Amino acid sequence: MQIYETFGNYVDQWSRTDPQRARWLLKTGWEVQDIRYRVLPQRELMPADRYLARVMMDRMLQPLKRPEQSAVVSIFTPCELLQEVGLSPYNVEGFSSYISASCAGQGCLQQAENSGISETLCSYHKTFIGAAERGLLPKPRCVVYTNLTCDANLVTFRHLAQLFDVPSFAIDVPMQQNEENVEYVAGQLREMAAFLEKCTGTAVDEARLKERMRRSRRTLENYERFQELRMDRYVPSDLVTPMFAGIANQLFLGTKEQEAYTEMLLREVRRAEPAAGKRIYWMHTIPFWSEAVKKELSLQRSAQIVGCEMSEFCSSDFEPEHPYEAMAKRMVYNGINGSVIRRIERGIESAKRVRADGAVWFCHWGCKHTLGGAQLAKKRFEAAGIPLLILDGDGCDQSHGGEGQTSTRLGAFLEMLQA
Amino acid sequence: MNGNKTYYVCKYTPVELLAAFGAECANLNSMPRGFELADQIAHPNLCGFGKALLQAVMEGRVRELVLVNCCDTIRSVADVLEDSGRLDFLYLVDALHCDGVCSRERMAAQLKGLAGAYGAYTGRSFDETRFRAAFKAPERVKGPHLSVMGARMGTELFEMVENAMPLPVQNDSCVHNRSVGEMLPPEGLDFDALMNWYAGEILGQIPCMRMTDNTGRKRLYHDPDLKGIIYHTVKFCDFYSFEYAELKDHANLPLLKIESDYTVQSSGQLLTRLEAFAESLAPEERKEREKKMGKGYAAGIDSGSTSTDVVILDPDGNVVTGIILPTGAGAALGAERALEEALRQSGLKRDDISAMVTTGYGRSAIHEGDKSITEITCHARGAHYLDPSVRTVIDIGGQDSKVIRLDENGAVANFVMNDKCAAGTGRFLEMMARTMEMSLEQMSEIGLSWREDITISSMCTVFAESEVVSLIAQNKPAGDIIHGLNKAVASKTASLAKRVGGEETYMMTGGVSKNKGLVKTLEETLGTKLAVSEMAQLCGALGAALFAADMV
Numbered sequence: 017m018q019i020y021e022t023f024g025n026y027v028d029q030w031s032r033t034d035p036q037r038a039r040w041l042l043k044t045g046w047e048v049q050d051i052r053y054r055v056l057p058q059r060e061l062m063p064a065d066r067y068l069a070r071v072m073m074d075r076m077l078q079p080l081k082r083p084e085q086s087a088v089v090s091i092f093t094p095c096e097l098l099q100e101v102g103l104s105p106y107n108v109e110g111f112s113s114y115i116s117a118s119c120a121g122q123g124c125l126q127q128a129e130n131s132g133i134s135e136t137l138c139s140y141h142k143t144f145i146g147a148a149e150r151g152l153l154p155k156p157r158c159v160v161y162t163n164l165t166c167d168a169n170l171v172t173f174r175h176l177a178q179l180f181d182v183p184s185f186a187i188d189v190p191m192q193q194n195e196e197n198v199e200y201v202a203g204q205l206r207e208m209a210a211f212l213e214k215c216t217g218t219a220v221d222e223a224r225l226k227e228r229m230r231r232s233r234r235t236l237e238n239y240e241r242f243q244e245l246r247m248d249r250y251v252p253s254d255l256v257t258p259m260f261a262g263i264a265n266q267l268f269l270g271t272k273e274q275e276a277y278t279e280m281l282l283r284e285v286r287r288a289e290p291a292a293g294k295r296i297y298w299m300h301t302i303p304f305w306s307e308a309v310k311k312e313l314s315l316q317r318s319a320q321i322v323g324c325e326m327s328e329f330c331s332s333d334f335e336p337e338h339p340y341e342a343m344a345k346r347m348v349y350n351g352i353n354g355s356v357i358r359r360i361e362r363g364i365e366s367a368k369r370v371r372a373d374g375a376v377w378f379c380h381w382g383c384k385h386t387l388g389g390a391q392l393a394k395k396r397f398e399a400a401g402i403p404l405l406i407l408d409g410d411g412c413d414q415s416h417g418g419e420g421q422t423s424t425r426l427g428a429f430l431e432m433l434q435a
Numbered sequence: 436m437n438g439n440k441t442y443y444v445c446k447y448t449p450v451e452l453l454a455a456f457g458a459e460c461a462n463l464n465s466m467p468r469g470f471e472l473a474d475q476i477a478h479p480n481l482c483g484f485g486k487a488l489l490q491a492v493m494e495g496r497v498r499e500l501v502l503v504n505c506c507d508t509i510r511s512v513a514d515v516l517e518d519s520g521r522l523d524f525l526y527l528v529d530a531l532h533c534d535g536v537c538s539r540e541r542m543a544a545q546l547k548g549l550a551g552a553y554g555a556y557t558g559r560s561f562d563e564t565r566f567r568a569a570f571k572a573p574e575r576v577k578g579p580h581l582s583v584m585g586a587r588m589g590t591e592l593f594e595m596v597e598n599a600m601p602l603p604v605q606n607d608s609c610v611h612n613r614s615v616g617e618m619l620p621p622e623g624l625d626f627d628a629l630m631n632w633y634a635g636e637i638l639g640q641i642p643c644m645r646m647t648d649n650t651g652r653k654r655l656y657h658d659p660d661l662k663g664i665i666y667h668t669v670k671f672c673d674f675y676s677f678e679y680a681e682l683k684d685h686a687n688l689p690l691l692k693i694e695s696d697y698t699v700q701s702s703g704q705l706l707t708r709l710e711a712f713a714e715s716l717a718p719e720e721r722k723e724r725e726k727k728m729g730k731g732y733a734a735g736i737d738s739g740s741t742s743t744d745v746v747i748l749d750p751d752g753n754v755v756t757g758i759i760l761p762t763g764a765g766a767a768l769g770a771e772r773a774l775e776e777a778l779r780q781s782g783l784k785r786d787d788i789s790a791m792v793t794t795g796y797g798r799s800a801i802h803e804g805d806k807s808i809t810e811i812t813c814h815a816r817g818a819h820y821l822d823p824s825v826r827t828v829i830d831i832g833g834q835d836s837k838v839i840r841l842d843e844n845g846a847v848a849n850f851v852m853n854d855k856c857a858a859g860t861g862r863f864l865e866m867m868a869r870t871m872e873m874s875l876e877q878m879s880e881i882g883l884s885w886r887e888d889i890t891i892s893s894m895c896t897v898f899a900e901s902e903v904v905s906l907i908a909q910n911k912p913a914g915d916i917i918h919g920l921n922k923a924v925a926s927k928t929a930s931l932a933k934r935v936g937g938e939e940t941y942m943m944t945g946g947v948s949k950n951k952g953l954v955k956t957l958e959e960t961l962g963t964k965l966a967v968s969e970m971a972q973l974c975g976a977l978g979a980a981l982f983a984a985d986m987v
Binding site for chain 2: 129133163
């Protein structure tokens with residue numbers, strides 16, 4: 017841990033005076049971590065998950081290496097179009113998590129608050145804004161985002177587009193699930209294709225896009241099948257793997273790497289050991305940094321995370337031959353769009369599929385959608401026979417504190433499940 | 436509030452359409468005293484307005500409610516209220532985020548959906564005459580005025596703002612700048628065409644922060660009659676902090692930022708800031724005072740949460756005496772004792788004092804003074820007297836911390852205060868000293884010598900205390916822990932200084948300026964020297980005395 021802290025301190029200090037140098041250090045540090053993933057992978061994880069960790073690190077490095085070939089995106093932005101024009105996703109949630117894991121997040125959070133941004137804003141967004149304001153993050157080609165569910169998207173990405181002084185495109189996603197709304201979003205996605213073509217000078221090839229959408233569907237089908245097969249298997253998990261899967265199942269859909277990952281999962285889950293310990297289904301983000309959560313759930317046979325809603329927001333129920341409508345349907349019918357009751361019911365269904373013994377509803381600081389639905393979730397999960405723990409915390413900000421409370425709550429919940 | 440009305444909360448609500456079905460619509464805008472019922476069914480960290488809404492419904496004060504998908508909080512409120520079954524009629528309008536042609540079509544579909552649902556609920560049908568009659572042009576303040584902008588401001592807080600300000604105030608926050616009604620519906624349209632037109636009117640208003648393109652908001656602050664802005668944010672509503680971040684650097688107008696949690700109590704705590712802002716807008720008012728009797732001495736009393744300070748000036752403006760006493764149980768009594776002591780030390784009588792100004796938290800409880808002025812204005816004046824080159828004053832007091840920027844005449848150019856939690860205040864350090872079982876004097880010295888650069892990551896007093904306890908358990912030296920605490924306070928304070936645009940020369944005032952370790956760490960964090968006068972703790976009282984001298 018000491019080495020990460022020292023690294024983070026240097027990134028933080030240099031970003032105040034020499035952002036270019038700080039950015040170089042951040043990139044170099046991540047490249048070292050990338051090599052470490054290849055040479056010294058986390059042996060306890062399945063090979064598929066080790067592969068995913070490497071893919072994630074590679075993808076995070078892309079915007080630092082070639083920022084002009086990247087687009088800043090929110091997590092629910094469909095990225096197949098980006099891939100078609102050769103842009104890599106430069107994602108707020110992913111980047112902020114890596115900055116935080118590199119122990120360089122505090123200065124970024126402080127920077128954003130200094131500029132007047134509310135301290136109650138989601139820390140994923142605040143970390144990214146602070147890092148961008150400090151000049152730690154390079155200028156992308158453009159910004160593409162959607163207002164799907166998360167309020168912070170509406171303001172953060174507009175602010176980033178101004179800050180980086182690049183063109184931006186917003187996708188307005190209505191709350192209700194119906195064909196008219198799918199058409200409305202599909203129309204915007206066609207405009208988005210034109211926007212990206214203009215930004216990059218690269219044309220979107222409809223035939224290739226369809227092929228990419230077929231790959232996206234196969235990938236999601238594989239993942240859904242994996243979760244089904246997981247119901248009576250022990251799949252070792254740390255706290256970051258479910259988050260990696262969550263990011264990858266949104267942003268990397270349509271890539272060969274993501275399809276390969278899900279194929280590996282399917283092969284490996286069939287060979288996995290029989291289920292062991294208590295099985296927890298996790299709603300919303302996971303505080304990867306929390307020692308209290310690690311102690312109970314990271315690579316523990318006694319209890320482990322067997323699924324996270326973040327990786328199951330998108331359904332494979334779409335028609336790749338109509339790629340724009342397919343992407344639009346994935347957004348309008350996304351598990352987190354609309355009433356929180358939809359989200360809860362989907363969570364219950366997913367938790368049942370993996371035979372979860374209990375669920376955690378993680379109230380990430382600043383996420384009003386999750387906070388507001390907490391009591392409803394408790395009522396409905398428990399009515400469905402799945403005990404639910406409402407856990408307050410922060411998925412990204414390591415200074416959030418409250419480790420003692422987290423440890424007591426989570427520990428008592430697991431004791432209760434084991435009793 | 437009563438059950439006969441149909442309440443709404445957002446300017447994108449089609450209130451004219453509801454009126455066409457005979458509804459009597461009202462903006463739900465009152466601030467509750469607390470959120471007990473709301474917290475039971477939702478979560479404490481929702482925005483205060485969302486909780487006010489839940490509270491009103493759970494108290495049975497609302498039976499019909501039409502919401503708009505304004506934000507995650509309001510959507511959550513709709514979910515929770517739907518589940519509660521406490522309303523006779525609840526509808527969530529899925530208003531779009533753009534006002535292009537396609538969005539208008541989708542919005543028109545939403546309007547028709549609401550018309551169908553409300554018609555079925557009331558058993559009434561659409562009455563075009565009523566619809567047309569409901570369009571009324573909004574009234575606006577004319578002539579020089581101030582404006583409240585940002586997140587919605589409750590009725591009680593807005594009244595307080597109006598009372599405190601020297602100019603009329605326009606409420607342009609959130610729902611209050613609704614502009615539907617400026618145009619009347621065209622004649623001869625069928626219902627569908629009328630709804631299409633109406634959807635355009637609703638989406639075409641001055642955009643709120645939830646709209647994708649919000650450049651039209653500039654209209655709000657480009658009014659030549661606008662003389663100042665009171666920018667309001669609600670705790671846990673993040674939209675408007677982005678506009679504030681931009682405005683604070685670009686608005687060429689006096690700007691005050693205030694934050695409330697949408698309770699009546701939180702509004703009360705904002706009074707000092709509002710009054711200080713009003714003072715900075717109309718400084719000339721203080722000079723027009725009648726001459727007082729006495730021997731030409733002037734006194735200033737600063738009634739703080741921890742100590743009460745008195746400064747007396749002679750007729751030539753020289754400091755005769757300055758004393759500091761604990762405030763004790765009551766502000767008025769504490770002030771009386773401190774004044775008696777100051778008079779005794781200077782050999783003066785009460786009648787020798789020609790004018791007296793009170794300042795500090797207890798200022799309004801002291802009836803003896805000729806005038807009360809906020810401690811922000813007084814600290815600025817006192818600091819300017821002590822060193823005219825000072826442009827930024829950092830005052831960390833017991834209850835709050837402030838950073839004040841001055842102009843070359845010692846008048847307040849801008850200021851910010853911490854939020855109401857104790858993070859970054861004198862009380863935070865006091866509590867930590869108590870946890871470490873040492874006095875504040877010991878803390879001041881010990882914090883100067885440290886070896887390991889510890890970071891106390893949590894600024895929440897409660898969590899920070901548990902971090903300190905765990906560091907003590909790890910046998911970390913006291914100097915290292917205190918340095919960590921000093922860094923935490925310094926970082927919070929430096930953040931305030933950046934927000935206000937702090938510039939050299941910096942002066943530190945207030946009791947915490949005696950903490951040597953903190954002063955050193957703060958200097959390192961800010962990258963500048965802090966002037967600390969021997970009269971640092973008396974700066975507020977000195978400023979008050981100087982204002983009193985103006986009246987002599």
